[in-house]
Amino acid sequence: MFLYALKRLIYVLPVAIGVSMVCFMLVHIAPGDPLISVLPPDASTELREQMRRAYGFDRPLPVQYLLWLMNVFQGNLGTSIATGRAVSEELSKAVGNTLMLSVMATLIGFVLGCLFGFVAGYFRDTWIDKLASFISVIGVSVPHYWLGMVLVIVFSVQLGWLPATGAGPGGSGAWVWDWEHVKFLILPAVTMSVIPMGIVSRTVRALVADILSQEFVQGLRAKGLLDTGVLRHIVKNAAPTALAVMGLQLGYLLGGSILIETVFSWPGTGFLLGQAIFQRDIPLLQGVILVLAMFFVFLNLAVDVMQSALDPRVQRS
Amino acid sequence: MTAMDLIRAPAPLAPVERSPGYWALVLKRLSRDKVAMLALLVIVLLVLAAIFAPYIAPADPYKSSMLRRLRPIGTPGYPLGADELGRDMLTRLIYGARLSLLMGITPVFIAFAIGSTIGVAAGYIGGAFNTVVMRTIDVFYAFPSVLLAIALSGALGAGIFSGLLSLTIVFIPPIARIAESVTTQVRKIDYVEAARASGAPGFTIVRVHVLGNVLGPIFVYATSLISVSMILASGLSFLGLGVKPPEPEWGLMLNTLRNAIYVAPWVAALPGAMIFMTSIAFNLLSDGLRSAMDIKA
Numbered sequence: 001m002f003l004y005a006l007k008r009l010i011y012v013l014p015v016a017i018g019v020s021m022v023c024f025m026l027v028h029i030a031p032g033d034p035l036i037s038v039l040p041p042d043a044s045t046e047l048r049e050q051m052r053r054a055y056g057f058d059r060p061l062p063v064q065y066l067l068w069l070m071n072v073f074q075g076n077l078g079t080s081i082a083t084g085r086a087v088s089e090e091l092s093k094a095v096g097n098t099l100m101l102s103v104m105a106t107l108i109g110f111v112l113g114c115l116f117g118f119v120a121g122y123f124r125d126t127w128i129d130k131l132a133s134f135i136s137v138i139g140v141s142v143p144h145y146w147l148g149m150v151l152v153i154v155f156s157v158q159l160g161w162l163p164a165t166g167a168g169p170g171g172s173g174a175w176v177w178d179w180e181h182v183k184f185l186i187l188p189a190v191t192m193s194v195i196p197m198g199i200v201s202r203t204v205r206a207l208v209a210d211i212l213s214q215e216f217v218q219g220l221r222a223k224g225l226l227d228t229g230v231l232r233h234i235v236k237n238a239a240p241t242a243l244a245v246m247g248l249q250l251g252y253l254l255g256g257s258i259l260i261e262t263v264f265s266w267p268g269t270g271f272l273l274g275q276a277i278f279q280r281d282i283p284l285l286q287g288v289i290l291v292l293a294m295f296f297v298f299l300n301l302a303v304d305v306m307q308s309a310l311d312p313r314v315q316r317s
Numbered sequence: 318m319t320a321m322d323l324i325r326a327p328a329p330l331a332p333v334e335r336s337p338g339y340w341a342l343v344l345k346r347l348s349r350d351k352v353a354m355l356a357l358l359v360i361v362l363l364v365l366a367a368i369f370a371p372y373i374a375p376a377d378p379y380k381s382s383m384l385r386r387l388r389p390i391g392t393p394g395y396p397l398g399a400d401e402l403g404r405d406m407l408t409r410l411i412y413g414a415r416l417s418l419l420m421g422i423t424p425v426f427i428a429f430a431i432g433s434t435i436g437v438a439a440g441y442i443g444g445a446f447n448t449v450v451m452r453t454i455d456v457f458y459a460f461p462s463v464l465l466a467i468a469l470s471g472a473l474g475a476g477i478f479s480g481l482l483s484l485t486i487v488f489i490p491p492i493a494r495i496a497e498s499v500t501t502q503v504r505k506i507d508y509v510e511a512a513r514a515s516g517a518p519g520f521t522i523v524r525v526h527v528l529g530n531v532l533g534p535i536f537v538y539a540t541s542l543i544s545v546s547m548i549l550a551s552g553l554s555f556l557g558l559g560v561k562p563p564e565p566e567w568g569l570m571l572n573t574l575r576n577a578i579y580v581a582p583w584v585a586a587l588p589g590a591m592i593f594m595t596s597i598a599f600n601l602l603s604d605g606l607r608s609a610m611d612i613k614a
Contacts, residue, residue, distance in 0.1 A: 019460065
């Protein structure tokens with residue numbers, strides 16, 4: 001178990017270094033002079049050269065990368081061009097909001113996905129299965145940013161039940177778990193939960209159908225075990241994979257929250273990313289992408305190790 | 318009459334009947350799948366609408382009118398309403414199919430070509446070459462797809478080309494990974510070994526023995542990506558990346574109509590419904606193709 005975790009960690013490190021390189025290169029594939037936003041347009045060539053040296057742009061790329069990496073390890077992700085604040089400071093406020101939204105959405109999606117998937121797998125090839133499978137196809141095919149808009153139209157514009165945008169009454173205050181705040185969370189979380197719902201339900205359906213067709217289930221039934229008893233065995237066999245899929249989905253939601261956060265003006269990392277794109281604030285873009293991608297890489301690692309702890313068969317493959 | 322004679326006696330000539338090939342069988346099975354056929358019909362109609370947009374669209378997609386802004390669905394002369402600049406929605410939705418389909422489908426096809434080349438080469442050559450190539454692919458695979466697409470096109474800036482480029486880069490790693498794993502499996506099969514033992518050059522083995530076996534599964538996987546690609550491509554335009562105004566494109570239209578949800582809510586939701594319809598059609602067709610080809614997982 002420990003050895004497997006160590007092996008996985010050693011495998012992940014080069015990937016993490018590669019990911020950091022890609023993030024580093026983002027500044028350099030951006031068209032135009034990276035200094036264009038800090039320099040006045042009529043800056044002399046002398047000043048330009050001076051700034052290039054001050055920012056380290058005159059050094060060879062590998063040296064620049066190592067310097068940047070050292071800064072990152074010290075928690076220095078650079079400075080936002082638009083606000084002048086440290087990128088890490090902007091991020092720390094946003095990460096909590098995105099985490100709350102994504103965890104909520106993953107939980108809703110997981111519960112519904114398990115339910116639909118289980119029912120579909122248990123009654124496979126009946127109309128119940130077809131209906132549940134159709135719901136999961138909708139879940140993976142719907143453009144979620146559009147679904148968010150439709151929900152806003154129905155529940156905010158037409159019915160007036162829930163607020164359309166923001167994260168709490170009166171702008172950005174501290175989050176409290178009361179109805180006044182939670183009602184801001186409902187629409188974005190439900191919108192976001194559609195993707196994990198579809199994927200979890202597909203996975204669970206396949207798992208349940210597969211387990212039910214195995215001989216040990218027939219054996220249990222032959223022994224006279226009731227349906228509830230068989231159910232316990234199915235859950236035990238399907239849980240590790242279903243939980244792993246849920247973990248990965250959380251990672252995808254964290255990284256892909258930008259579209260939903262834009263629709264609901266949810267003040268998280270995705271919203272920050274949207275601002276960075278809009279203002280062409282490349283340091284901010286780079287910092288947010290780096291943190292989200294690293295989070296995804298290490299979440300994958302954690303899910304892998306956890307799955308192998310729950311289900312030792314995984315290690316062998 | 319001896320047993321020997323019986324065997325030698327010429328059998329009555331049965332009419333020669335060739336067994337249908339694998340692909341004919343797949344097509345036959347697919348054509349019996351009602352859901353997949355309906356999905357195909359939707360896609361064909363959308364493609365036809367995109368090609369013949371100038372002939373079927375009732376108005377000019379760029380002609381705006383400040384007096385007729387945000388007309389609701391069913392207004393005379395504006396069957397699907399008018400957008401925030403008074404342009405006919407029906408016309409813009411029809412024209413929108415052009416860029417939206419182009420931006421959604423092209424990246425997957427380019428990524429299919431590049432990704433399967435990389436994957437088959439890595440899988441067939443193996444060894445250190447495989448390690449280097451696949452570990453590089455792993456780096457890009459380590460990003461959530463939405464994040465990578467936004468990172469690349471965010472850095473490159475808005476525009477059709479940068480949108481296409483970033484989406485292509487997003488879809489190469491998953492296709493290359495599938496191609497590599499299928500090729501590695503096929504390479505170990507005995508007849509490939511036999512071909513190599515009989516001295517066939519590597520290129521011929523890949524062309525004759527490997528590609529025929531691996532391209533099918535890779536292609537089916539690639540078709541399942543089209544739906545994701547449609548959502549992502551329109552998503553980029555929705556964020557202000559990708560296609561720039563005033564071009565009609567569904568994601569961009571959704572973006573510019575977002576502020577209108579209090580005035581003309583259902584007009585504002587229309588472009589998204591088109592994206593949804595296209596994406597679900599591609600998903601169902603891909604599912605049908607998968608079960609017609611009997612590919613598991």
